[in-house]
Amino acid sequence: MRVVIAEDNALLREGLVLLLNSAGHEVVAVVGSGPEIMPALLEHRPDAAVLDVRMPPTFRDEGLRAALEARLLLPGLPVLVLSQYVEQSYATELLTGGTSGIGYLLKDRVGRVDEFLDALERVVAGGTALDPDVVTELLIRRRDSPLDSLTPREREVLKLMAEGHGNATIAKDLVVSERAVHKHIGNIFLKLGLPPSDSGHRRVLAVLTYLGHTPPA
Template sequence: MRIVIAEDAVLLRAGLVRLLTDAGHDVVAETDTAEGLVKAVEEHRPDFALVDVRLPPSFSDEGIRAAVLIRSAHPDVAVLVLSQYVEERYASELIASRREGLGYLLKDRVADVEQFLESVQTVGSGGTVLDPEVLTQILVRSRRREDLELLTPREREVLGLMAQGLSNASIAANLYLTESAVEKHIGAIFAKLGVTSETGNRRVLAVLKYLGYSDHSR
């Protein structure tokens, strides 16, 4: 994939470039500002943008705001956001919008190189990868916390792993269950949350419905 990186930490940015290049990707531009990111996407029309939430000048939410803009202006560009914390407002806006080719991971996930590269590939292929901590914080702060009562603790565990893009086999391995047991849990989740559409990523639709978001909620 042709990738643009926006990260202000020089060493981390260099490390990301090296990881992605070694994995066979083409890093066509790298920048340390949100403005530079938007310009790089306009100029290079990459397949993928890797974006830090905090970028100059205020180091608050410039990066994720730029990610929201890119998602709107360039829907063909996959976006993976990296952050040291969950920026709730814009994370919710990203998740509530078009879900294909979207990822939000905390930076410590980069330490697991194999998992990180798998996440890049999943998002670049049109999938969705959401960090469990992102989901947890939004769930805790959601005004629809009563929805937590819809699912059993085990179903919530399964749902969290589904949001990471794990297959039924991987979920089974993580939770020490059989694949048939996982399938039953997923069926129960879909039924309780009323996810019946056969279009799109039903697993992520279930997560979004659980969070109380829709394409039109802001």
């Protein structure tokens, strides 16, 4: 896997390089400021980009802006965004265009090597990797939503779906059968009023509803 890293903290930046190299991946470019991100992505066209949300020169949302621009100029580019804190507006804006090949993790998660690498691999495979703390925070802030009709177990299943887990992993985490998970997901689709279509598309719509978006027509 060829990766571009954008991180202004030198210690974390070098740690990411070492971690990815040790896992057998190739870091093709490392940048430390917002304006450097797009040129590096366009030059190297990596398999994935790992971007810090807040970068110089303003330390506001340079990494997020670059992620959104990269998704337009390099369609399908897997992007894993790192943030120091749960920032709801950043997470929802990043996911507005869909959840395929998108990840949003808190930087603390990087220290949990297996979790970080698993998240990156899920993103590169076209999946979603949302930090559990981010998902929990988004759920807490939701009020009077279609989610109110879901049972506690269905909410647990949808939360794990939002984190990017497949049915087998969800079944393992909840200690239930995959058949039970499939049934819960069917109930979620029904209660959220999602249109009949392929299950993959409805899964994305369910996650977008969970995160507070209006499902696309």
